[in-house]
Amino acid sequence: MRRSKIVCTLGPAVDSHEQLVTLIEAGMNVARFNFSHGTHAEHQGRYDRVRAAAKETGRAIGVLADLQGPKIRLETFAEGPVELVRGDEFTITAEDVPGDRTICGTTYKGLPGDVTKGDQVLINDGNVELKVTEVEGPRVKTIVIEGGVISDHKGINLPGAAVNVPALSEKDVEDLRFALRMGCDLVALSFVRDAKDVADVHRVMDEEGRRVPVIAKVEKPQAVDNMEDVVMAF
Known part of the structure; x- marks a missing residue:
C-alpha cells in the first residue's frame, strides 16, 4: 500500500x-x-x-x-507600524504599554519566564529576527539581528525556547x-x-x-x- x-x-x-x-x-x-x-x-x-x-x-x-x-503575538502600536533596524534595541514586555519602535507588549504574559539571554526571537513569520540580551522582570530586552517592519498582532516565534503554553x-x-x-x-x-x-x-x-x-x-x-x-x- x-x-x-x-x-x-x-x-x-x-x-x-x-x-x-x-x-x-x-x-x-x-x-x-x-x-x-x-x-x-x-x-x-x-x-x-x-x-x-x-x-x-x-x-x-x-x-x-x-x-x-x-499563537504568541505582539500587542498594538500606538502610532501604527514601526521599522526595526539591525542593531536597534527592542523590548517585548508582559506589561500593558503603548507600543513604539523601542517597546511593545505581548499576548503571552509568561514570555519572560520562558526565554533566556541568547535566545532567538522571530517576528512576523521570521521576517524580523531578534536576540535576547537580558530578561528584567516582565521585560525581555533584545537586539535586532535582522530588521524589518512590525505592526499590531504580528506573531512571535521562539525556535529554541521551551514555551509553556x-x-x-x-x-x-x-x-x-x-x-x-x-x-x-x-x-x-x-x-x-x-x-x-x-x-x-x-x-x-x-x-x-x-x-x-x-x-x-x-x-x-x-x-x-x-x-x-x-x-x-x-
Missing part, C-alpha cells in the same frame, strides 16, 4: 467544484484545511465541495484538519470538535512537544466519540528530544 500522499492546502484561491476536480485528477490524495484561517461555515462549505468532487471522480480523498496551535488552545479545541463532527479523516497538531500534547487531542476525540489518525508536526526542539515518547503516544 502506498503510504505517501500528495497533500494540497485548500483556500479561497482553490475553492470551486471545477478546481477541486482538477486537483483530484492531477493526483491530490489529501485536502488540507488550515484552521488558522476561515470560519467554520467556510470550512463546512469547502468540505461539502471536496466530498462532491471526490464522488464525481470516483476517488477516495482524505480531509486533513490542520489545527492552528498556540498548552499545545491545544481554546480555539483549537473548538476547531477540533467541529472538524470531527464535520467528518475529517486526519488531524494535524502544531508545535507538538511531548506525549501529553497528543494525549490531549485523543481526550477530545474520545469526548466526541470519534478517533482519527493524528499527525504530530515536529516544529520544536522539545519534540525531537521527546520523539520516542511522542511516537509511543500513538
Whole structure:
C-alpha cells in the first residue's frame, strides 16, 4: 500500500467544484484545511465541495484538519507600524504599554519566564529576527539581528525556547470538535512537544466519540528530544 500522499492546502484561491476536480485528477490524495484561517461555515462549505468532487471522480480523498496551535503575538502600536533596524534595541514586555519602535507588549504574559539571554526571537513569520540580551522582570530586552517592519498582532516565534503554553488552545479545541463532527479523516497538531500534547487531542476525540489518525508536526526542539515518547503516544 502506498503510504505517501500528495497533500494540497485548500483556500479561497482553490475553492470551486471545477478546481477541486482538477486537483483530484492531477493526483491530490489529501485536502488540507488550515484552521488558522476561515470560519467554520467556510470550512463546512469547502468540505461539502471536496466530498462532491471526490464522488464525481470516483476517488477516495482524505480531509486533513490542520489545527492552528498556540499563537504568541505582539500587542498594538500606538502610532501604527514601526521599522526595526539591525542593531536597534527592542523590548517585548508582559506589561500593558503603548507600543513604539523601542517597546511593545505581548499576548503571552509568561514570555519572560520562558526565554533566556541568547535566545532567538522571530517576528512576523521570521521576517524580523531578534536576540535576547537580558530578561528584567516582565521585560525581555533584545537586539535586532535582522530588521524589518512590525505592526499590531504580528506573531512571535521562539525556535529554541521551551514555551509553556498548552499545545491545544481554546480555539483549537473548538476547531477540533467541529472538524470531527464535520467528518475529517486526519488531524494535524502544531508545535507538538511531548506525549501529553497528543494525549490531549485523543481526550477530545474520545469526548466526541470519534478517533482519527493524528499527525504530530515536529516544529520544536522539545519534540525531537521527546520523539520516542511522542511516537509511543500513538
